[in-house]
Amino acid sequence: MADLENKITVDERLGHIAFIMDGNGRWAQKRMMPRTYGHKHGAENFKNIVRYCGDIGIKAVTVYAFSTENWGRPKNEVDTIMNLLSQYLDTCEEEMKIHNIRYKFLGDMSVFTPELRKKIEHVEELSKDNGLLLNVALNYGSRAEIVHAFKVLAAEGKREITEEDISGALYTAHCPDPDIIVRTGGDIRLSNFLLWQAQYSEFYFTDVLWPDLSPSDVDEIVREFYRRKRKYGKV
Ligand code: IPE
Ligand code: IPE
Ligand code: MG
Numbered sequence: 001m002a003d004l005e006n007k008i009t010v011d012e013r014l015g016h017i018a019f020i021m022d023g024n025g026r027w028a029q030k031r032m033m034p035r036t037y038g039h040k041h042g043a044e045n046f047k048n049i050v051r052y053c054g055d056i057g058i059k060a061v062t063v064y065a066f067s068t069e070n071w072g073r074p075k076n077e078v079d080t081i082m083n084l085l086s087q088y089l090d091t092c093e094e095e096m097k098i099h100n101i102r103y104k105f106l107g108d109m110s111v112f113t114p115e116l117r118k119k120i121e122h123v124e125e126l127s128k129d130n131g132l133l134l135n136v137a138l139n140y141g142s143r144a145e146i147v148h149a150f151k152v153l154a155a156e157g158k159r160e161i162t163e164e165d166i167s168g169a170l171y172t173a174h175c176p177d178p179d180i181i182v183r184t185g186g187d188i189r190l191s192n193f194l195l196w197q198a199q200y201s202e203f204y205f206t207d208v209l210w211p212d213l214s215p216s217d218v219d220e221i222v223r224e225f226y227r228r229k230r231k232y233g234k235v
Contacts, residue, residue, distance in 0.1 A: 001014075001222060001223070001226045007056075008056050008219045008222050008223070009056050009057045010056055010057045010058055010222060011057075013179065013225075013226075014058060014179050014180065014222065014225055014226075015058070015059045015060060015176060015179060016058070016059065016060040016061075016062065016175060016176055016177070016178045016179050017053060017058055017060075017061055017062075017178065017179065017180050017182065017221075018061070018062040018063070018064070018135075018178040018180070018181045018182065018193070018194060018201070019049070019061070019062070019063045019064065019181075019182050019183075019184070019210075020064045020181070020182070020183035020184070020185075020190070020191065020193055021042060021046060021063055021064060021065065021184060021210040022183055022184050022185030022186075022187060022191075022209075022210055023038075023042075023184050023185025023186070023208075023209030023210045023211070023212075024038035024039045024041070024042035024209070024210055024211060025038050025039075026038070026185065026209055027041065027042070027209040027210065027211045027212065028041075030209075035077055036076065036077060036080040038209075038211060039077075039080055039081055039084055040080075040084065041211035042210045042211045043084045043088060044211075045210060045211045045212075045213060046063060046065075046210075047095065048215070049061075049213060049215075049218065050063070050099070050101070050132075050134055051099050052215045052218055053132075053218065054099055054100070054101070054132040056218070056219075056222065058132075059131075059132065059133060060132075060133040060134075060135070060175050060176070060178075061132070061133070061134050061135070062106070062134075062135035062136075062137060062172075062175075062178060062194070063134070063135070063136055063137065064137045064140065064191075064193050065085070065136050065137055065138050065140075066081060066085075066107075066137075066138050066139060066140070067137075067139075067140060067141055067191060067192055067193075068107075068108075068139060068140065068141030068144050068192065069141065069191075069192065071139075082116075085116070085138070086116060086119070089116070089119040089120065089123060090119075092123045092127075093123070093126065096123070096126065096127040096130055099132060100130045100131045100132050101127060101130055101132050101133075101134045102127045102128060102129070102130035102131065102132060102133045102134065103123045103124050103127045103134055103136065104124060104133065104134070104135045104136070104174060104175075105120050105124065105135075105136050105137075105138050106135050106136065106137040106138065106140050106145070106171035106172060107137055107138045107139040107140035107141075107144075107145075107171060108139050108140075108144060108148070109138070109139070111139055112139070133174075133175055135172065135175065137171075137193070140171070140193075141192045142190075142192045142193055142194055142195040142196065143192060143195070145170055145171050145196075146166075146170070146195070146196060148169075148171075149166055149169035149170050150166075150169075152169040153165055153166070153169050166196065167196070167197075170196060170197070172194070172197055177194075177197045177198070177199060177200070177201060178194060178197060178198065178201045179201065179202065179225065180201060180202040180203070180204055180221065180225050181193070181194065181198055181201045181202070181203055181204070182204045182205075182206070182221055183203075183204070183205050183206070184206055184208050184209060184210045184213050185207070185208075185209055185210060186205070186206075186207040186209075187205075188205050200230065200232055202225060202228050202230065204221050204224060204225070206221075
């Protein structure tokens with residue numbers, strides 16, 4: 001880590017950061033606004049934070065955008081999130097060009113409309129040679145992901161199953177495990193996010209609500225990461 005003139009940059013030790021983007025609803029409620037208002041601001045901030053992570057040299061960012069359990073929310077909230085997603089996908093082409101983003105969507109996309117899936121596939125294909133990997137976990141649940149991986153391995157007729165086989169059959173097969181998992185919004189849990197991949201991830205929990213997370217908060221996360229000593233079970 002270099003902190004020249006207050007500009008933080010990272011090295012290969014911090015290649016992959018993951019965010020549980022939590023607290024949109026409470027952010028809106030604090031302003032006497034509907035929860036959906038928080039999702040709009042959360043979506044805006046997501047773009048800012050991803051760009052900032054790229055600026056400081058992080059190679060891969062994973063965000064938890066919508067869980068397999070989030071379908072249980074009121075219909076108008078789910079509809080708003082899906083509309084935001086669709087609007088976001090429409091702006092992706094510009095984002096990917098300006099910020100060199102390579103998009104990957106993690107989760108079971110089969111539940112989405114053919115139109116939305118086409119957009120997702122288009123964005124992934126168009127950005128596949130870009131540099132900054134952005135994994136968007138969407139209709140994602142870690143247990144569902146693990147079950148899916150086992151089904152893939154079973155269909156291949158695998159008998160001797162290794163850890164590498166399982167990692168390679170997960171939605172995250174294309175990238176290393178996260179070095180740090182950040183959760184905003186004050187709750188201290190994973191909520192079905194990257195259970196397998198979190199094996200030796202560092203964890204960072206903050207009370208800051210997602211729409212308020214700022215570049216200087218990211219700087220503090222980076223500084224805290226470099227204060228940690230990762231031991232991987234060794235001495
Ligand atoms: C996270 O914010 C965004 C999604 C889960 C889609 P929340 O909507 O969970 O916000 P809080 O936790 O209720 O404040
Ligand atoms: C986790 O947040 C999911 C996302 C951020 C997309 P939730 O708000 O759904 O998690 P719980 O319900 O508080 O555990
Ligand atoms: Mg929440």
